[in-house]
Amino acid sequence: MKFAFFPGCVSKGGCPELYQSVMEVYPRLGLELEEMTTASCTGAGVLQEKDLKLGDVLNARTFALAEQSGLPIMTICSTCQGVMSQANHRLTTDPPYLAAVNEILGEEGLTYRGTTQIRHFVWILLEELGEQGIRQQVRRPLKNLRAAPFYGCYLQRPSEALGFQDQPERARSLELIMSWLGLEVVDFPGKTRCCGFPLLTINEKNSLRMVASHTLDAKRHGADILVTPCPLCHLNLDGMQSRAASQQQADIDLPIWHLPQLLGLAMGMEAKRLGLTRHLVSTQGVLDKLGSAVAKIEA
Amino acid sequence: MPYFQEYQLNMDRADTVLDALMHIRDTLDESLTLRCSCRGAICGSCGMRINGHAALACKTKVQAMVSERGVVQVEPMNNMPVIKDLVTDMAGFWDKVRQVQPWLQPAGPEPEGEYLASSESMNHLTGVMGCIMCGACVSDCAALEVDERFVGPAALAKAYRFVADPRDGAGRSRLLALNEPGGMWDCTRCMECIEVCPKGVGPMDRIMLLRSRGIQANVPSTCGSRHAEVFADLIYQKGRLDEPMLAARTFGLRNLSRLLSLLPMIFRAFVRGKVPKSGPLHRAIPGMEKIRRLFQRMEERL
Numbered sequence: 001m002k003f004a005f006f007p008g009c010v011s012k013g014g015c016p017e018l019y020q021s022v023m024e025v026y027p028r029l030g031l032e033l034e035e036m037t038t039a040s041c042t043g044a045g046v047l048q049e050k051d052l053k054l055g056d057v058l059n060a061r062t063f064a065l066a067e068q069s070g071l072p073i074m075t076i077c078s079t080c081q082g083v084m085s086q087a088n089h090r091l092t093t094d095p096p097y098l099a100a101v102n103e104i105l106g107e108e109g110l111t112y113r114g115t116t117q118i119r120h121f122v123w124i125l126l127e128e129l130g131e132q133g134i135r136q137q138v139r140r141p142l143k144n145l146r147a148a149p150f151y152g153c154y155l156q157r158p159s160e161a162l163g164f165q166d167q168p169e170r171a172r173s174l175e176l177i178m179s180w181l182g183l184e185v186v187d188f189p190g191k192t193r194c195c196g197f198p199l200l201t202i203n204e205k206n207s208l209r210m211v212a213s214h215t216l217d218a219k220r221h222g223a224d225i226l227v228t229p230c231p232l233c234h235l236n237l238d239g240m241q242s243r244a245a246s247q248q249q250a251d252i253d254l255p256i257w258h259l260p261q262l263l264g265l266a267m268g269m270e271a272k273r274l275g276l277t278r279h280l281v282s283t284q285g286v287l288d289k290l291g292s293a294v295a296k297i298e299a
Numbered sequence: 300m301p302y303f304q305e306y307q308l309n310m311d312r313a314d315t316v317l318d319a320l321m322h323i324r325d326t327l328d329e330s331l332t333l334r335c336s337c338r339g340a341i342c343g344s345c346g347m348r349i350n351g352h353a354a355l356a357c358k359t360k361v362q363a364m365v366s367e368r369g370v371v372q373v374e375p376m377n378n379m380p381v382i383k384d385l386v387t388d389m390a391g392f393w394d395k396v397r398q399v400q401p402w403l404q405p406a407g408p409e410p411e412g413e414y415l416a417s418s419e420s421m422n423h424l425t426g427v428m429g430c431i432m433c434g435a436c437v438s439d440c441a442a443l444e445v446d447e448r449f450v451g452p453a454a455l456a457k458a459y460r461f462v463a464d465p466r467d468g469a470g471r472s473r474l475l476a477l478n479e480p481g482g483m484w485d486c487t488r489c490m491e492c493i494e495v496c497p498k499g500v501g502p503m504d505r506i507m508l509l510r511s512r513g514i515q516a517n518v519p520s521t522c523g524s525r526h527a528e529v530f531a532d533l534i535y536q537k538g539r540l541d542e543p544m545l546a547a548r549t550f551g552l553r554n555l556s557r558l559l560s561l562l563p564m565i566f567r568a569f570v571r572g573k574v575p576k577s578g579p580l581h582r583a584i585p586g587m588e589k590i591r592r593l594f595q596r597m598e599e600r601l
Contacts (some may be wrong), residue, residue, distance in 0.1 A: 010537045010540070012570070013540060013542045013576075013577075014542050014571070014573060014574075016572065016573060016575075017573075037584065038584055038589075039584075040534060040538045040539065040584065040590050041534050041538065041540050042538045043530070043531075044530070045488055046458055046527050046530040047527070047530055048507060049510045049511060049523075050511060050527045050528065050530075050531050051516075051528040051531070052507065052511070054531075054593075054594065054597045058534070058590070058593060060375065063589075102541075104593065104596050104597065104600075105593075107592070107596060108589055108592065136393070149463075153488070153490055153491075153531050154490075155492045157489070157490035157491065157493060158490055158493045159494060180387045181365070187323060189351065193441055193489070193491075194442075194487045194488075194491075196441075196487060198487050198488045198489075199487045201522045201523070201526045201546070201549050202485065202521070202523040202526065203480075203484075203485055204520050204557075206442065206446045206447075207487075209445040209446075210441065210445055210487070213444075213445065216579060232367065237563060239568065240564070242562065242564070266573070272477045277571065277575055278571040278572060278575075279571070280564070280568065280571065281568050290570055
């Protein structure tokens with residue numbers, strides 16, 4: 001299945017191991033990707049604080065480009081997915097609004113008809129490959145590893161814009177895929193809460209409190225790792241974890257993984273090729289726990 | 300210490316969680332304490348957490364919430380003190396609503412007739428005026444969970460109701476008050492309030508509109524407003540995000556110590572090849588002029 005690939009800014013910026021791991025795994029999943037090199041940033045909900053309609057115009061342009069090529073969009077960032085899903089929901093449920101946005105796009109020779117599908121990589125794994133397709137890919141079941149999902153906000157809310165009514169299993173997509181990879185899934189109340197990243201520049205103290213709260217809670221529930229579909233959650237939970245630990249005077253040391261890294265490891269790929277050396281919280285202890293099948297990544 | 304009490308009962312398909320709780324109180328445990336009044340999602344009294352999320356018990360069907368094991372978990376609302384069982388102390392909630400001065404404050408001489416407002420402006424406010432003050436948004440607010448000084452989604456949605464009312468003359472002073480710590484910039488944009496609001500008020504959407512109005516009104520810049528302004532400018536310049544530049548320009552020389560405090564983390568990221576390119580090394584996306592023209596057209600329409 002072919003997709004217009006929208007990697008987002010952060011997977012090619014501060015979280016490059018996400019892009020790297022997706023590039024490693026996707027060819028073996030029967031997916032074909034055509035990267036949208038001329039699409040702009042979604043605005044990440046931040047541009048929308050200043051001007052919501054401008055954000056919708058930029059995203060409608062991206063949807064129109066995909067529509068022209070006849071391809072659905074694949075995202076790998078929850079924030080990109082959520083912001084685009086919300087924009088698409090506003091555009092496709094309000095015809096006068098879509099017409100007003102098209103009037104602006106029309107001056108660039110573009111029109112958006114409202115037909116573009118936007119799907120996160122996790123949803124594509126769930127809905128296109130499914131349990132059988134994923135299990136068939138597993139060469140190295142990730143047994144003896146207790147993993148807690150961490151969705152963050154944008155793949156959970158608002159559920160109306162994310163299509164949960166038609167695809168209810170999207171609400172537990174991480175748990176399902178993680179279990180198909182052989183992991184022991186740890187449930188904990190913080191899995192759908194905010195990581196605190198949007199507060200980081202505004203109120204770092206509160207942002208770090210959220211990091212500490214969720215990581216410590218996941219550890220209390222027995223998790224060896226947290227798994228996230230969102231690079232922004234990763235930036236905060238991994239990148240700011242040591243500061244959160246200092247602020248809360250707690251020992252955290254909980255590795256935060258991207259789902260494609262787990263998938264790649266289960267498919268038998270090397271840890272280093274999946275960017276597992278690029279985390280700020282070391283992943284080596286987890287790889288040791290997975291056993292001798294996984295080579296030392298420092299090697 | 301709080302604890303869960305289990306009750307076993309049979310309910311019909313059409314029964315609500317409130318029906319179930321009243322059935323428990325009538326037949327199994329007369330000490331079970333809860334608030335309720337209208338039973339029709341109008342009064343906002345029966346807010347509580349059902350299976351971990353705030354909701355009105357009278358608007359929630361048992362059938363929709365029951366697990367495979369036949370369990371529905373009911374708890375008092377979060378982010379407010381519990382008085383007994385499912386009854387919480389709403390005093391703090393009301394204090395914060397009062398803090399935003401939820402009444403019209405017209406400016407200028409009183410008109411001879413009525414204060415007039417266009418249908419369009421009032422239609423825009425219909426959604427936010429639907430708030431029934433149930434507290435569901437406050438219960439599930441992630442920012443309040445870590446900082447009780449945050450004014451919270453219900454009060455901010457109410458503030459927007461007056462800021463956006465054309466008959467109100469205190470918009471700027473309201474925005475200045477909301478620009479302070481604990482105000483509109485302390486929302487973490489988690490959308491929990493949008494998801495749990497039983498009346499479709501969409502508190503976070505209103506908070507985003509408050510921020511937008513604050514920027515338009517030129518209230519003193521904060522890290523929050525600079526972040527939004529710089530973000531927009533970076534997309535205008537390059538079509539995509541320049542993360543180091545976003546941080547540098549948001550904090551700027553006004554907060555050099557904050558930037559310096561990030562150095563150890565930046566160094567660790569650099570060693571792992573994770574510091575993104577920035578400035579001249581960070582190139583614009585192909586066809587950038589098309590993005591800029593869209594910005595300009597939107598600017599011309601203002």
